Amino acid sequence: MAERRSKPKNQAATTAAAPATPPEVVLPVLAEKVGVYICHCGGNISDVVDVDKVATEAAGLDGVAVARHIMFMCSDEGQKAIVDDIQALGLDRVVVAACTPKLHEATFRRVLQRGGMNPYLFLPANIREQASWAHPHSPKAATEKASALVRAAVAKAQMLEPLEKVRVAAVHRALVIGGGVAGLRAALDLARQGLGVTLVEKSPFLGGRTTQLHTVFPTEDPARLLVHRLIAEVKAQPNLTILTETEVVALTGYVGDFTVTLKTTPRGVNAELADRQAAIAACPISVANEFDDGISKRRAIYQPYPGSEPDLPAIDWASCTRCGDCVTAAGGRGIDLKSDPIETTIETGAIVVATGFDHYEPRVGEYGYATSPRILTLPQVHRMLDPEGPTGGRLEIDGRVPRSIAMIHCVGSRQIEDVDEPGPDGKLHEYCSRVCCTATLQAANQIRQKYPKTAVYDLYRDIRTYGRDQEPYYVDASKAGVVFMRFANDARPTVELSDGADFPLKVTVTDTLTFGTEIEVPVDLVILSVGVMPRDVTGLIEMTHAPVGADGFLLEVHPKLRPVESAIPGLLLAGTVQAPMDVTESTSAASAAAAKVTALLAGDHVEMEPFVAKVDPSLCDGCGLCLDACRYAGAIAMQEVEIEEGVLEKRAYVNPVACKGCGACVPSCPVSALDVAGWEIDQYKAMIDAITAEPLTAGARS
Amino acid sequence: MAGTPTETQATRMLVVATLLCSYPGIDATGQAHMEYPPNTYVIPTPDPVMFPESFYLHCFEKGIDGILIASCGTDSPYEGSYEQLAARIPKVYAQMKARGISIRRLKLTAICSVCTKAFLKEVSDMEAVMAELGPVSGEMTAVTA
Numbered sequence: 128m129a130e131r132r133s134k135p136k137n138q139a140a141t142t143a144a145a146p147a148t149p150p151e152v153v154l155p156v157l158a159e160k161v162g163v164y165i166c167h168c169g170g171n172i173s174d175v176v177d178v179d180k181v182a183t184e185a186a187g188l189d190g191v192a193v194a195r196h197i198m199f200m201c202s203d204e205g206q207k208a209i210v211d212d213i214q215a216l217g218l219d220r221v222v223v224a225a226c227t228p229k230l231h232e233a234t235f236r237r238v239l240q241r242g243g244m245n246p247y248l249f250l251p252a253n254i255r256e257q258a259s260w261a262h263p264h265s266p267k268a269a270t271e272k273a274s275a276l277v278r279a280a281v282a283k284a285q286m287l288e289p290l291e292k293v294r295v296a297a298v299h300r301a302l303v304i305g306g307g308v309a310g311l312r313a314a315l316d317l318a319r320q321g322l323g324v325t326l327v328e329k330s331p332f333l334g335g336r337t338t339q340l341h342t343v344f345p346t347e348d349p350a351r352l353l354v355h356r357l358i359a360e361v362k363a364q365p366n367l368t369i370l371t372e373t374e375v376v377a378l379t380g381y382v383g384d385f386t387v388t389l390k391t392t393p394r395g396v397n398a399e400l401a402d403r404q405a406a407i408a409a410c411p412i413s414v415a416n417e418f419d420d421g422i423s424k425r426r427a428i429y430q431p432y433p434g435s436e437p438d439l440p441a442i443d444w445a446s447c448t449r450c451g452d453c454v455t456a457a458g459g460r461g462i463d464l465k466s467d468p469i470e471t472t473i474e475t476g477a478i479v480v481a482t483g484f485d486h487y488e489p490r491v492g493e494y495g496y497a498t499s500p501r502i503l504t505l506p507q508v509h510r511m512l513d514p515e516g517p518t519g520g521r522l523e524i525d526g527r528v529p530r531s532i533a534m535i536h537c538v539g540s541r542q543i544e545d546v547d548e549p550g551p552d553g554k555l556h557e558y559c560s561r562v563c564c565t566a567t568l569q570a571a572n573q574i575r576q577k578y579p580k581t582a583v584y585d586l587y588r589d590i591r592t593y594g595r596d597q598e599p600y601y602v603d604a605s606k607a608g609v610v611f612m613r614f615a616n617d618a619r620p621t622v623e624l625s626d627g628a629d630f631p632l633k634v635t636v637t638d639t640l641t642f643g644t645e646i647e648v649p650v651d652l653v654i655l656s657v658g659v660m661p662r663d664v665t666g667l668i669e670m671t672h673a674p675v676g677a678d679g680f681l682l683e684v685h686p687k688l689r690p691v692e693s694a695i696p697g698l699l700l701a702g703t704v705q706a707p708m709d710v711t712e713s714t715s716a717a718s719a720a721a722a723k724v725t726a727l728l729a730g731d732h733v734e735m736e737p738f739v740a741k742v743d744p745s746l747c748d749g750c751g752l753c754l755d756a757c758r759y760a761g762a763i764a765m766q767e768v769e770i771e772e773g774v775l776e777k778r779a780y781v782n783p784v785a786c787k788g789c790g791a792c793v794p795s796c797p798v799s800a801l802d803v804a805g806w807e808i809d810q811y812k813a814m815i816d817a818i819t820a821e822p823l824t825a826g827a828r829s
Numbered sequence: 830m831a832g833t834p835t836e837t838q839a840t841r842m843l844v845v846a847t848l849l850c851s852y853p854g855i856d857a858t859g860q861a862h863m864e865y866p867p868n869t870y871v872i873p874t875p876d877p878v879m880f881p882e883s884f885y886l887h888c889f890e891k892g893i894d895g896i897l898i899a900s901c902g903t904d905s906p907y908e909g910s911y912e913q914l915a916a917r918i919p920k921v922y923a924q925m926k927a928r929g930i931s932i933r934r935l936k937l938t939a940i941c942s943v944c945t946k947a948f949l950k951e952v953s954d955m956e957a958v959m960a961e962l963g964p965v966s967g968e969m970t971a972v973t974a
Contacts (some may be wrong), residue, residue, distance in 0.1 A: 256859035268867035672906035677943035789907035790879025823839035
């Protein structure tokens with residue numbers, strides 16, 4: 128048995144509850160029965176990396192008991208090989224050289240558990256994303272690199288110590304941020320599982336964007352009826368609190384025990400308001416009505432639609448001048464113009480983020496947008512087609528039904544560098560918004576049904592009604608006489624004003640369905656099928672540190688292995704905060720998030736990864752410099768330790784619940800008494816030693 | 830391909846990558862089959878703020894010729910860690926100078942989880958530095974001599 132390379136380590140992390148007596152210093156030894164497994168990944172690795180050579184070289188390393196290469200390590204066969212070797216050979220550490228650990232680290236830890244080992248005695252080596260895929264034209268060099276990465280993993284694995292998850296007492300309450308369909312669905316599912324739920328909605332009304340629709344595809348259910356059924360069920364839950372006009376303004380803590388500060392702005396209106404219409408009519412303010420996507424106006428005291436939830440007007444404090452006309456009209460009852468917000472603090476075990484999305488707003492001039500009232504976005508047309516909308520369901524421009532309409536797809540979606548200009552937010556939106564194709568066809572069918580004499584031209588790049596029961600929208604549109612034209616990626620249609628002509632607008636498209644024929648389409652109305660944009664939740668991102676993707680949506684850890692989980696433990700994602708989704712998908716994601724929260728908070732405790740700081744009390748001299756380095760309250764502190772009989776001295780100790788595992792304390796220690804469990808400095812040094820142990824050959828450079 | 834070296838002297842680059850930001854960004858580079866020199870070795874870390882000055886010196890002494898610290902920058906999920914890390918780098922530079930090691934061999938960068946092009950550029954730049962300076966052992970030997 129070889130001695131470890133450097134200073135001895137304590138046997139376990141010192142914790143708040145740990146005994147204060149320094150343990151006897153024991154010199155641990157390097158593990159000597161390491162199993163090494165090289166994955167072919169069905170050729171993804173082995174087509175470039177000589178896996179047989181890597182395995183052979185690994186087998187020759189000190190401490191390696193077995194080295195194998197297998198077609199798919201994540202398969203049953205691969206997993207069984209590890210379990211068999213653990214039991215037959217008594218392996219004490221396992222290294223798997225395969226894909227990125229983000230994919231299968233958890234898988235292989237479970238394999239070790241099945242074999243009877245501590246799961247944290249596993250170490251991955253990433254030889255797919257960081258070798259075979261990154262160096263496909265340098266097979267010798269990729270193989271040499273893979274061998275070096277395996278050497279490094281073995282070196283670190285030999286120094287790994289068994290770890291146990293950190294357990295935290297769980298608060299059996301969940302916070303749901305966002306009161307749209309996803310937030311409502313998540314809140315309902317959570318409450319039905321017996322958890323206490325706080326649902327906060329930033330706006331004065333529940334229901335979100337779905338309430339702006341008349342019907343939802345593919346069922347054609349009345350949208351508001353659907354939402355209000357959900358709201359009724361939510362309100363019926365005794366353990367659920369709904370707070371509208373409420374934002375999260377501060378957040379501390381960790382999974383199982385977050386402390387959240389909420390700021391609630393007064394509604395300004397209460398149930399004593401007898402004549403709401405008189406109060407609204409008395410308001411002299413007129414602003415764009417966001418509920419109608421700007422095609423109508425509203426007052427500073429307003430209600431988006433009759434029967435909204437809550438069924439009470441609210442005051443838009445940003446627009447209100449406090450003139451008091453509404454108070455007078457209401458007879459002095461039911462309206463209070465004091466707008467001072469109230470802050471409250473709640474404890475919650477987990478948080479579901481369901482903050483929704485925004486529609487893409489085209490640049491001025493993009494397909495003629497904002498240069499003519501005859502160029503509208505699809506959400507605006509949805510409001511016009513709504514019988515309870517601002518036009519009573521009439522699609523009319525200047526009092527006339529359009530004779531001819533062009534609908535243009537992919538506006539603000541699938542944008543291409545050097546073809547499209549960035550949107551008003553300065554960004555290119557390269558992703559597909561997914562829901563717009565079906566939404567556009569749904570509107571096209573409604574228009575053709577309602578106005579059979581109106582010609583509808585559908586201009587698309589690609590079209591896909593991808594969900595169950597959505598293809599009929601395309602079939603129906605074809606049967607209804609909607610004329611489809613297809614444009615190429617680099618040849619967008621143009622929209623021009625045709626002053627004095629019979630039709631006020633002219634759309635020109637090079638149609639690839641007719642072999643590149645340039646077609647001029649005279650129309651009365653252009654409808655821009657705008658994409659789905661991530662809503663600006665910067666404040667929430669800063670508070671939670673939730674990772675954001677390049678597209679601006681919040682990232683889940685892994686779409687298949689850990690869907691709807693953010694990288695922040697206890698923070699789940701529901702609906703369009705994560706990606707463009709339709710109502711069906713949003714509610715599915717919300718139910719998934721609720722199920723994960725329920726599982727997370729099912730017991731008395733929440734388990735967290737054990738990668739937190741630890742102190743070696745035999746080295747710590749109690750200088751306290753680590754306290755200054757740590758930014759987390761209560762994560763590290765000093766406690767008195769009896770170093771010998773009757774002699775007390777201060778030593779650092781780590782509260783593993785409060786510690787985030789960043790390691791900021793580690794370099795602050797002048798005697799190297801601190802480390803992060805699983806990420807120890809000596810383990811890193813061993814990796815460097817292993818990487819540089821063999822000279823690079825000429826192959827490594829070609 | 831970002832800066833494929835053609836010189837004969839073999840050099841090694843170490844990339845210290847953060848689990849939440851640059852490591853997935855580097856993975857994304859591989860997933861896109863965007864190539865970079867194979868003498869680049871990535872080690873993951875929760876946060877490079879954990880490394881003391883001595884770690885970097887250990888790397889150079891063992892034959893690592895260039896180090897990129899691919900941090901999360903100010904997007905670090907750990908409060909104040911980037912500022913603490915940035916404050917440590919001048920101390921590392923001072924110790925590198927004392928040993929005759931060019932401070933160009935160590936660079937603090939910020940690479941996000943989708944920053945594939947930024948990663949390739951940083952690798953390419955450090956490759957150029959290593960190609961110009963040659964192996965670090967030469968510098969350290971010169972000081973010893």
